[in-house]
Amino acid sequence: MAKIPVTVLVTGAAGQIGDAIVPMIARGIMLGPDQPVILHLLDIEQAAESLHGIRMELTDAALPLLKGVVATTDIVEACKDVNIAVMLGGSPRKEITLRKHMLSTNVSIYKAQALALEEHAAADCKVLVVANPANTNALILKQFAPSIPKKNITCLTRLDHNRALGQIAERLKIHVSDIKNVIIWGNHSTTQYPDVNHVTFTTRNGERPIREHVADNHWLKTEFITTMQQRGVAIIKARKASSAFSAATAACDHIRDWVFGTPKGTWVSMGVYSNGSYGIPPGLIYSFPVKCEKGKWSIVQGLKIDEFSRAMMDATAKELIEEESLAKSCLE
Ligand SMILES: NC(=O)c1ccc[n+]([C@@H]2O[C@H](COP(=O)([O-])OP(=O)(O)OC[C@H]3O[C@@H](n4cnc5c(N)ncnc54)[C@H](O)[C@@H]3O)[C@@H](O)[C@H]2O)c1
Numbered sequence: 001m002a003k004i005p006v007t008v009l010v011t012g013a014a015g016q017i018g019d020a021i022v023p024m025i026a027r028g029i030m031l032g033p034d035q036p037v038i039l040h041l042l043d044i045e046q047a048a049e050s051l052h053g054i055r056m057e058l059t060d061a062a063l064p065l066l067k068g069v070v071a072t073t074d075i076v077e078a079c080k081d082v083n084i085a086v087m088l089g090g091s092p093r094k095e096i097t098l099r100k101h102m103l104s105t106n107v108s109i110y111k112a113q114a115l116a117l118e119e120h121a122a123a124d125c126k127v128l129v130v131a132n133p134a135n136t137n138a139l140i141l142k143q144f145a146p147s148i149p150k151k152n153i154t155c156l157t158r159l160d161h162n163r164a165l166g167q168i169a170e171r172l173k174i175h176v177s178d179i180k181n182v183i184i185w186g187n188h189s190t191t192q193y194p195d196v197n198h199v200t201f202t203t204r205n206g207e208r209p210i211r212e213h214v215a216d217n218h219w220l221k222t223e224f225i226t227t228m229q230q231r232g233v234a235i236i237k238a239r240k241a242s243s244a245f246s247a248a249t250a251a252c253d254h255i256r257d258w259v260f261g262t263p264k265g266t267w268v269s270m271g272v273y274s275n276g277s278y279g280i281p282p283g284l285i286y287s288f289p290v291k292c293e294k295g296k297w298s299i300v301q302g303l304k305i306d307e308f309s310r311a312m313m314d315a316t317a318k319e320l321i322e323e324e325s326l327a328k329s330c331l332e
């Protein structure tokens with residue numbers, strides 16, 4: 001029997017990540033090749049014509065899984081009965097934009113969109129905030145949409161997670177699919193801590209810790225970390241625009257693993273609310289290692305945290321606390 005369509009909202013759909021992710025969702029990359037979808041595409045009035053163009057292309061692509069499209073600039077219409085919300089809408093950072101300016105513009109957008117989701121989305125709607133500052137936008141959304149379960153409000157750090165796999169694979173000349181269990185701790189920002197202490201890779205003789213294979217421990221503690229922390233900026237510099245295709249891919253990975261579960265023995269990084277695990281202040285939206293099962297995530301417990309990691313994890317938590325207070329002052 002055919003499955004009931006899932007309604008997926010994409011805000012900022014006329015933007016460059018929107019351009020990449022809309023066809024991915026409509027072709028089953030996010031929710032699987034047998035899952036029909038209805039797309040709700042939201043953007044602002046100035047982007048209405050592009051939004052209309054995307055809608056025309058969706059018609060022209062004659063996609064078997066796509067059971068309906070609502071392309072609108074009306075937030076209420078966009079949020080109606082959505083099961084999954086992918087929040088891209090906002091003003092992105094260009095080469096010269098300061099993160100603080102972006103924060104003040106975007107948190108007020110997230111307050112307004114939280115109120116609409118609160119009232120009109122399906123009760124069990126799963127939310128993924130991509131737009132920056134992603135963790136803090138998600139925190140504001142959680143505050144202003146209190147009836148959406150807080151477990152359902154997440155932000156994207158999967159792009160950083162995937163970037164870390166890519167960096168390690170290139171360095172070690174192995175394939176990304178042979179590496180697992182990297183962790184991105186904290187903020188999707190330059191203070192993020194990409195932790196390789198638990199990474200393993202597949203060999204003919206089973207799984208081995210990555211540290212056995214990387215002779216250059218210094219690289220892991222220095223250049224690897226700064227490359228990761230600066231990767232978003234490096235992409236902006238090279239493309240004169242922030243990551244698009246890789247961000248869309250990561251957003252699909254995030255939702256797919258959340259809905260269908262993480263493979264046995266692996267975890268992924270997701271920005272989720274802290275319950276105090278690993279000494280991270282409760283309530284922050286912080287990136288943790290999570291396992292997913294039956295549509296629910298849980299933070300991986302019991303990992304050994306060394307002194308270096310502790311300091312890095314606390315530094316990124318501190319930045320999130322500062323962002324939270326700045327965001328709240330912008331909303332007063
Ligand atoms: N978390 C991550 O890993 C990650 C990675 C890359 C980019 N980003 C962020 O994702 C966001 C989207 O990036 P992009 O490159 O697609 O930007 P973009 O400028 O190409 O698209 C953003 C879209 O949002 C729309 N928009 C603005 N205000 C809106 C509102 N109130 N409601 C609905 N739509 C609105 C704009 O009109 C535009 O079409 C940015 O904030 C960017 O910084 C996050």
Ligand SMILES: O=C(O)C[C@H](O)C(=O)O
Nearest residue numbers: 093132232233235242243
């Ligand atoms: O907008 C940015 O700062 C970069 C973006 O979040 C990215 O990681 O590519």
